[in-house]
Amino acid sequence: MENNTGNGQNNYQTTPCHEVDYDRALPIVLGQIFTYGDLFTKLSFLIMGFSNIIRGQIIKGFIFLLTEVMFFYFLLMEKGGTYHLDRLISLGTTPASQADGPFGKITPNDDSRKCLLYGIGTVIIIFAFLALWAESLKSGYEAQYFVAKGKRPNSFYRDIQIYFDKKIYRTLLFLPIVGISIFTITPIIFMICIGFTNYNAKHNGYTKLVDWIGFDMFGKVLHMGKDPDGTVNMFSHTFWSVLGWTLIWAVATTFLCYIFGMILAMVINRKGIKFKKFWRTLFITSVAVPQFVSLLIMRSFLSEFGLLNSFLRNFGLNPPDWLGDSTLAKVVVIVVNLWVGIPYTMLITTGILMNIPAELYEAAKVDGANAVTTFFKITLPYMIFVTTPYLIQQFIGNINNFNVIYLLTGGGPNMDTSKYQAGDTDLLVTWLYKLTTDSKDFNLASVIGMLIFILSATFSLITYRSSGSYKNEEEFQ
Amino acid sequence: MTKGKKVLAITLATTMAFSCLTACGSKKGGNNEAKPTPTAIIEDLVKVDPELGITAPDEVENNADAQKVSLKVWAPAEEQDLMEKLCTTFDKAHAEYDIDFTYEVSSEADAANNLTNDPQSAADVFMFAGDQLSNLADGNLLFDLSALIPDNPEIEEKYDDQAYNSCLIDGKLLAFPFTANQFFMYYNKSMLTEEEVKSLDDILAKDLGTAPSGEKVKNFGFDLANGWYILAFMYGNGCTLYGDGTQEKECNWNNEDGKAVVKYLNNMIATGKFFSNANDDGLPLLEKGELATVVTGSWNSNAVKAKLGDNYAACVLPTFKIDGKECHMKPFADFKMIGVNAFAGEPRPAAELAYFLADNYSQWQRLQIRSYAPTVKILQDYVTDDTKEKPEPIDPAVIAATEQMSAENSSLRPTTPQLKNYWSFGQNLGSLIYKQDERITDESKMQDTLDLIVKGITTVL
Structure with missing residues (x-):
C-alpha cells in the first residue's frame, strides 16, 4: 500500500484502506465505515459531509450538507415528504365537496391519483437521497484515509475532472437515468400500484376516493373452483379461457407464419426460379399497406354480408358467417394473420438461407443426401439456431397482438354467457383494453397487465436460456 | 477515450434526453386544444316563427358593472359554428354578464371521458351523450341545475316528460336534454x-x-x-x-x-x-x-x-x-344533453347558458338547421302536427324520433353505473x-x- 501512492489519482483507484472492501454489499461497507471511521467520519452519518469539511474538501462537504438540509426541509415542510407519504398510505381523506347553497362552488380536495403519484415520487426521492447518503459516507471515509496517509484529499476541481475521465459513464448515464425514472419507472410503479387499489368506474379518485384493497383483484382473477351457487366464477373463467385461447393463438400464429414463411423463402430461393427479386417484391407488397387498413378491409370482406359471402351466394352456395361463429372466427383470424405475417418471415429467412455456406450442401450431395435429408440436417438446424431469439420475440409479440384481433373481430363473436367483458377471440391484451375503455375496471386491468408481463417474462427467460443460440454462441461460426 | 469523443458523447446524450423531454412536453396539449375549422358554416341564425310563441332574445347593452366571466364550452366539431352563434346571442341578451367564451371540440361520446379525467381543466358547459349521465352523476361531476328552477319555474313544464325525467337523478336535474338520440x-x-x-x-x-x-x-x-x-x-x-x-x-x-x-x-x-x-x-x-x-x-x-x-x-x-x-x-329514451361541470368556476352563468342552449330558441335553430328532433313540448307539437303549415316539410325521421321518445314507446335508462x-x-x-x-x-x-x-x-x- 505504502509504495503505491505515487499520485492522488492512483490512490483514489486502489482500495483506499485494507479495512474497507468497496466491492462488498452496501450495508456491509457502511458498517465497515462506521467501525473503522474516526469521530468525524462517524459524525458524517448524521451530518453529511462533516468529514469532508473537516479535511479540507469544503465545497464537496457543503454540497453534501446542503443536500441533507434540503432533503429534511422537503420532508418536513408543509405539504412536503411526510405529508405525501401519509397520503400515499391513506390515498386521500377528504373528497371534493360542494359549498352550501344552490350555486355553491365545488372545492377540489384530495385526489387519490395525485396522492399515489406524489407518494411514489417521494419514495423515489427518499431512495435517491439514501444512495447519495451512502456515497457521501464513502467520500468522507476516503477523505479520512487520505489525511491518515499524509495526502491532500482531492480538490473539488479534481473531483469534477474525475467525472469527465474515470467516471465518465456516470456523467453520460445521468440524464438518461433521470429520464427513464420519470417517464418509465414511475408510470410503471404507478400502474402496478393501481392493481392493489379499487380505482375503477365507481371510484374516480377525487369525488369518490380510492382505497388500497391488497390482493383482492388477484384473488378474483386467479380464483379456482365454482361460485357458492354452483355456477362458474365469471372473472376467473374469463381469465383462464382467454389465457387458453391467447396461448393457442400465439403458438399457432408464430409457428405457422414461421413454417410457411420459410417454405416460401426456400421456394423462391431455389436454383432455376426466375425473377427472384420480382417474387420477393410481390409478396412483400402486403406489408406496404398499413396493417390497420388491410385488416379493416378484411373485416368488411369477411363479414356476414360482405364481399366474399355475396360472391359465394352468387354461386348458389350458403356460406358461413366467417367472423360470427366462435370456432370458425378463431380459425379465420389465424389464417388472416398468416397473410399479414408470412412476408416478414420470408424476408428474414431469405437472408439467412443465402448465408448458409454452399459447401455444406455440396458435401451433403456428394454423400448422397436427398433434398429432405439436407433440409432436416442442414437447413432447419441452421435456421432454428439463428432464429430462436426471433421466434421468442414473435411469440411474445403474438401474445400481445392487439391489432389483428381488435381490428378484425373486435374480440367477437360473443357467445360465452359466462365471460366478463370479453368475446370469444379476445386475447388478454384486447380484454385488458376493453376493461380500461368500456367498463373502466382499471384495477382489474392492471392485474391482467401484470399477469401478462409475468407470463411473457417467464416464458422468454426459460426458452431463451435453453436455446442453442444462448448456450453455444460460437458453434456456427 | 479522447477528449473530443467524450465531448461528443456527452452532447449526444444530453440532446437525446432533451429531445425526449420536449417530445413528451408537446404531447401534453391534449385532444381538445386545437380547434379545427367548423364543418358546418351557418350564414345566420334562422328567423323565429312568431306564431309558435318562441321569441328571439333581445339584444341589450352590458351594464356598467357587468360581471366578467370566462366560460369554456365543449361541442362536437359539426356543432361549433352554431354553438358560437348561440353563445354570442346569450352574451348579448345578458346585460349582467360580460362573457369571454372559449370553444373546444369534444364529441358527445368522448365528453364524459374527457371530463372525468380532469374536471378542473375541462369545459364549464358541455354537450354529451345521455348514456354517460349516470356515470357522471355517480362521480358527482355534474352541477345540480335544479338551482335554476326558483328563478325559472317553467323548466319543469317545458320539456317532454320522458326527456325531463331522463335528466333527473335522485330528484336533481343534472342536465338539459336538447335532442333525441335514439332509434326507430x-x-x-x-x-x-x-x-x-x-x-x-x-x-x-x-x-x-x-x-x-x-x-x-x-x-x-x-x-x-x-x-x-x-x-x-x-x-x-x-x-x-x-x-x-x-x-x-x-x-x-x-x-x-x-x-x-x-x-x-x-x-x-x-x-x-x-x-x-x-x-x-x-x-x-x-x-x-x-x-x-x-x-x-x-x-x-x-x-x-x-x-x-x-x-x-x-x-x-x-x-x-x-x-x-x-x-x-x-x-331506452336516449337524449343528447347539455350539462354543467360541477367544478365550473362560475356556476350561475354556466347553468343559465346551458339552459339557454337547450331552450326553445336554440332547439328551434337546431331543428331548422340540423334537423334535430326537439325535446321541448312546444316544438314537439309543432313537429308532429300535420295540419300546420311549415316553411319546409319536416323530415319523417324527426317526427318518428319525437314520437318514439314518448313514455308509451320508450323506457327510462337505469341510473346505476x-x-x-x-x-x-x-x-x-x-x-x-x-x-x-x-x-x-x-x-x-x-x-x-x-x-x-x-x-x-x-x-x-
Missing part, C-alpha cells in the same frame, strides 16, 4: 303501408316476393346482437334491468316474460324474413330493394334517404304480440338468438342460459 324504424313506402308497419307481426306476415336481383326480400332489419337494441323487446314485455333503475343486483330477464320474448325472437328468426342489421349491413340492401324496413336512428337519416329516395318513410318501432298481448317495443356490465351480456343474448344456438333454442337449456346472463348482468366486481 325506416321503411320502404312501396313495400309496406302505414298501417302494416304498426305491427311487427303484420310486417313479418307479408310476403314481399323477390327483389330484382333474385334475392328474397327480407321484411325486418334489426341489430339483434346488440344490447342497446335487444332490450327494446325485453322492456316491451315488462322485463326490466336493475329493478327501478338503481338496484344493481336486480334483473328479471330470466322469468316467464323474458322467456316468452326469447321464444318470440326465435320464431321471428325462423320465418327467414329477418335481417341482422349489424354494422348497418342493411343500408345497401334498402337500395337494392332486398330489405323493407330497418331499425336505426336519426344519425343514419341522410344515408337511408339516399338509398330509398321517393320511398323513404319513417315511423315508431312496431308493436309485437306475445300470448295475444300487444307489446310496444321500448328502447352497473349498467356498464349489461352491454356485453345483452350482445351475448342477441348473438345466441341470432345464431340459433341450441343453448337458447332448446327449451330445457334456455332457463340455464338466461340465468347465467342475468348472473353476469348483476355481478358486481
Whole structure:
C-alpha cells in the first residue's frame, strides 16, 4: 500500500484502506465505515459531509450538507415528504365537496391519483437521497484515509475532472437515468400500484376516493373452483379461457407464419426460379399497406354480408358467417394473420438461407443426401439456431397482438354467457383494453397487465436460456 | 477515450434526453386544444316563427358593472359554428354578464371521458351523450341545475316528460336534454303501408316476393346482437334491468316474460324474413330493394334517404304480440344533453347558458338547421302536427324520433353505473338468438342460459 501512492489519482483507484472492501454489499461497507471511521467520519452519518469539511474538501462537504438540509426541509415542510407519504398510505381523506347553497362552488380536495403519484415520487426521492447518503459516507471515509496517509484529499476541481475521465459513464448515464425514472419507472410503479387499489368506474379518485384493497383483484382473477351457487366464477373463467385461447393463438400464429414463411423463402430461393427479386417484391407488397387498413378491409370482406359471402351466394352456395361463429372466427383470424405475417418471415429467412455456406450442401450431395435429408440436417438446424431469439420475440409479440384481433373481430363473436367483458377471440391484451375503455375496471386491468408481463417474462427467460443460440454462441461460426 | 469523443458523447446524450423531454412536453396539449375549422358554416341564425310563441332574445347593452366571466364550452366539431352563434346571442341578451367564451371540440361520446379525467381543466358547459349521465352523476361531476328552477319555474313544464325525467337523478336535474338520440324504424313506402308497419307481426306476415336481383326480400332489419337494441323487446314485455333503475343486483330477464320474448325472437328468426342489421349491413340492401324496413336512428337519416329516395318513410318501432298481448317495443329514451361541470368556476352563468342552449330558441335553430328532433313540448307539437303549415316539410325521421321518445314507446335508462356490465351480456343474448344456438333454442337449456346472463348482468366486481 505504502509504495503505491505515487499520485492522488492512483490512490483514489486502489482500495483506499485494507479495512474497507468497496466491492462488498452496501450495508456491509457502511458498517465497515462506521467501525473503522474516526469521530468525524462517524459524525458524517448524521451530518453529511462533516468529514469532508473537516479535511479540507469544503465545497464537496457543503454540497453534501446542503443536500441533507434540503432533503429534511422537503420532508418536513408543509405539504412536503411526510405529508405525501401519509397520503400515499391513506390515498386521500377528504373528497371534493360542494359549498352550501344552490350555486355553491365545488372545492377540489384530495385526489387519490395525485396522492399515489406524489407518494411514489417521494419514495423515489427518499431512495435517491439514501444512495447519495451512502456515497457521501464513502467520500468522507476516503477523505479520512487520505489525511491518515499524509495526502491532500482531492480538490473539488479534481473531483469534477474525475467525472469527465474515470467516471465518465456516470456523467453520460445521468440524464438518461433521470429520464427513464420519470417517464418509465414511475408510470410503471404507478400502474402496478393501481392493481392493489379499487380505482375503477365507481371510484374516480377525487369525488369518490380510492382505497388500497391488497390482493383482492388477484384473488378474483386467479380464483379456482365454482361460485357458492354452483355456477362458474365469471372473472376467473374469463381469465383462464382467454389465457387458453391467447396461448393457442400465439403458438399457432408464430409457428405457422414461421413454417410457411420459410417454405416460401426456400421456394423462391431455389436454383432455376426466375425473377427472384420480382417474387420477393410481390409478396412483400402486403406489408406496404398499413396493417390497420388491410385488416379493416378484411373485416368488411369477411363479414356476414360482405364481399366474399355475396360472391359465394352468387354461386348458389350458403356460406358461413366467417367472423360470427366462435370456432370458425378463431380459425379465420389465424389464417388472416398468416397473410399479414408470412412476408416478414420470408424476408428474414431469405437472408439467412443465402448465408448458409454452399459447401455444406455440396458435401451433403456428394454423400448422397436427398433434398429432405439436407433440409432436416442442414437447413432447419441452421435456421432454428439463428432464429430462436426471433421466434421468442414473435411469440411474445403474438401474445400481445392487439391489432389483428381488435381490428378484425373486435374480440367477437360473443357467445360465452359466462365471460366478463370479453368475446370469444379476445386475447388478454384486447380484454385488458376493453376493461380500461368500456367498463373502466382499471384495477382489474392492471392485474391482467401484470399477469401478462409475468407470463411473457417467464416464458422468454426459460426458452431463451435453453436455446442453442444462448448456450453455444460460437458453434456456427 | 479522447477528449473530443467524450465531448461528443456527452452532447449526444444530453440532446437525446432533451429531445425526449420536449417530445413528451408537446404531447401534453391534449385532444381538445386545437380547434379545427367548423364543418358546418351557418350564414345566420334562422328567423323565429312568431306564431309558435318562441321569441328571439333581445339584444341589450352590458351594464356598467357587468360581471366578467370566462366560460369554456365543449361541442362536437359539426356543432361549433352554431354553438358560437348561440353563445354570442346569450352574451348579448345578458346585460349582467360580460362573457369571454372559449370553444373546444369534444364529441358527445368522448365528453364524459374527457371530463372525468380532469374536471378542473375541462369545459364549464358541455354537450354529451345521455348514456354517460349516470356515470357522471355517480362521480358527482355534474352541477345540480335544479338551482335554476326558483328563478325559472317553467323548466319543469317545458320539456317532454320522458326527456325531463331522463335528466333527473335522485330528484336533481343534472342536465338539459336538447335532442333525441335514439332509434326507430325506416321503411320502404312501396313495400309496406302505414298501417302494416304498426305491427311487427303484420310486417313479418307479408310476403314481399323477390327483389330484382333474385334475392328474397327480407321484411325486418334489426341489430339483434346488440344490447342497446335487444332490450327494446325485453322492456316491451315488462322485463326490466336493475329493478327501478338503481338496484344493481336486480334483473328479471330470466322469468316467464323474458322467456316468452326469447321464444318470440326465435320464431321471428325462423320465418327467414329477418335481417341482422349489424354494422348497418342493411343500408345497401334498402337500395337494392332486398330489405323493407330497418331499425336505426336519426344519425343514419341522410344515408337511408339516399338509398330509398321517393320511398323513404319513417315511423315508431312496431308493436309485437306475445300470448295475444300487444307489446310496444321500448328502447331506452336516449337524449343528447347539455350539462354543467360541477367544478365550473362560475356556476350561475354556466347553468343559465346551458339552459339557454337547450331552450326553445336554440332547439328551434337546431331543428331548422340540423334537423334535430326537439325535446321541448312546444316544438314537439309543432313537429308532429300535420295540419300546420311549415316553411319546409319536416323530415319523417324527426317526427318518428319525437314520437318514439314518448313514455308509451320508450323506457327510462337505469341510473346505476352497473349498467356498464349489461352491454356485453345483452350482445351475448342477441348473438345466441341470432345464431340459433341450441343453448337458447332448446327449451330445457334456455332457463340455464338466461340465468347465467342475468348472473353476469348483476355481478358486481
